[in-house]
Amino acid sequence: MLEPAKRYTGYTAYDYLEPGVDFREFTYAKQVGRVPAYEGLDLTTEQQERTQRLLTNEVVISLHDHVQVFPEDMGQLRDHIRQGREPTGYEGLSRSGITAVFDNGMDGTCCISSDAGWKYQDVLFDLGVRMADLAHQDFVIKAETVADIEYAAETGRIAHVFALEAATMIENEVERLDVLYGFGVRQMGIAYSEANTLGSGLKERGDGGLTYFGERAVRRMNQLGIAIDVSHSGDQTCLDVAAASTKPIFITHAGARGLWPTNRMKTDATIKAVAEKGGVIGIEAAPHTTLSPDHPLHSLESVMDHFRYCVDLVGIEHVSFGPDTLFGDHVGLHHAFASNLSIGQAHGHVDYTEVPYVDGLENPAEEFTNIIGWLVAHDYSDDEIRMVVGGNTMRVLKEVWV
Template sequence: MFQSAKRYTGYRSYSYLQEGRDYRSFDLAREVERVPAYSGTDLSVSETDRVKRLVDESIVVSTHDHPTRFPDEIAETIDYNRTGRHRTGYEGLARSGMTAVIDNFMDGTACVTSQSGWKWTDIIADLGLRFSDLAHQDFVIKAETVADIHEAKDSGRIALIPGLEASTPIENELDRIDILYGFGIRQLGIAYSEANTLGSGLKERGDGGLTVFGRRAVERMNRLGIVIDVSHSGDRTSLETIEHSDQPIMITHAGARGVWNTNRMKPDNVIKACAERGGVIGLEAAPHTTLSADHRLHSIESVMDHFVYCVDLVGIEHVAFGPDTLFGDHVGLHDLFAGALSLGEAHSGVEYERVPYVDGLENPAECFWNIVSWLVTHSYSDDEIRAVIGGNAMRVIEEVWI
């Protein structure tokens, strides 16, 4: 397995407290080698050296991941989430090759006080506890400025960019966007699968588009300097968000409906509209999402079918990667939260064959090594590879953040 030269010294989440006394103990999933390493890319010695060089020299940005450790017994996740103490996967991040990762925290699976998720109190607890842990170590930087990302690169550390997949917790309180910004949130989704006060999610049968309040929220995000995401928003809501925003937006983690025809994938007109306004689409790899007719068993090959399609559709300068991975049994997590995550509606009735994990893109520690390896063996240039693994995302971040 490739490893990155990072300055990680072994810190574990909340180790400034006593596990079992100050907070509940769980047996957690491994951060490396939880499943067999991907063996689908056969690299020569020169190609291996090129992969290492590109990752080590580039600013590598994941537009969407959840780099925390889940219980080894995934059924314990609800009890684990109720404590509010997700453990950051520091060791896995140190091996990942990433410079920066947009971390979307617990989001719709936050159940500190409610089984329904998205409660303001739960989100604040999630953010506060994670930030308290980050403050007690010096490997992961809580990134709030572009300078923080460059500092992480220059010092051999990781920049963690706080984000939320939906604005649902703000309810009808516009100033809560400012509060989230004050806490460090720098990327914010419009809606998850269910509609909220801003607009419609992909689960809804009818998409009413961006609401009046949603338009005001988009304006506030623009003024604050928050990257807007429409990955889980309905098609009309996505288009109207792109149109109303005076800054480029991101589709941080999705795929192309032209490759796999489900609601979870974005149609060509949304991808094109995003690109025309300077935005990017990050290709995701959450289990059973970015499938393709040519690769119906979900693997890196399925995801790269979406990559090739999007590059052909809007140009390589508008494509990135938001693998949407975590440390643990992602398929089991989907099964556990199937209702809240709206997986049935997202698949739109399209049949697919289940896999236990996405081969080649199973966790944050391996994704970008395997992505760069695939790009190297498929004859992409150094400049093209640097663009899609971080340069394109950085262009949007630099334009949007104040």
């Protein structure tokens, strides 16, 4: 694992406030070393050096992560969330080698005023509080443009892009997209598993596709410069969004249903439609998603099976990584919020063996060290690695963002 970035000064979330007075204290999960280090890569000294060079020198972008730190005791999770002050994992990020991260927050479980999540006022509170914290340090910077990502790369910082997994909170108010853009949101999903006013989520029994209001929202996102994500949308809705958007779109975090037959994975038709639009699929690694027949216990190897499948399907220029990790017990989060996250409906009736964590891709601090190490071990060229760890995403952002 990398040493902390030189620019990182040791800041921890909400250092400018007094714990126990201004906010409730919790004991948080370790950002480094919570689980044993991955031992599945047997790299030579030369391969290790090449991995570190690429991680250090190239633009590395996580297309989808959750960089908050969760309580060590997940039984305290709802109390922690209700105070609306989730901490960014600065220490872990300082060891990640990431240049830019699309942080999708936890607004499906943002239960400040309602256990159902996705309430507009709660989302704005969550965004505003976390932006206030970012503003009190100078290592992780709020990023809204391609120039911000380039600046982070040049100066040894991390560009933090605010993103949302669904547009559910806009209800039937398209102007709320303008407000969220003004807050700094630069990437947004259409639906999070459940249907909303824009279209269908992937868990629903039927998929009526993108609604007329959804078409208006897609048009406004294109006009504003909000990158569109269809990771949790239903199959027909995905295809409709790809057709309606005038700009490339993302599948920020998913895998291939042709390899693992659950609704959480994307069909070949959807992956192809996104690629034909010029977009990118980010291969994900949230627990028990990107499994494969060859690697049914979720690990780096099963995730990379999906990477290879998608590269073979649409070409390496349309594939990247959205690992979808966090700092803490991700499986415990799924158990605590199974109904909010639609875990059961998303997986359908496919059986799998539960693992306590995804070996090799457990958190944002380690993910790209192991991804790049795997790519090096499997003889991908430097140019190919540059494309999939950041270059493909940058190409799309240069077209989508204004």
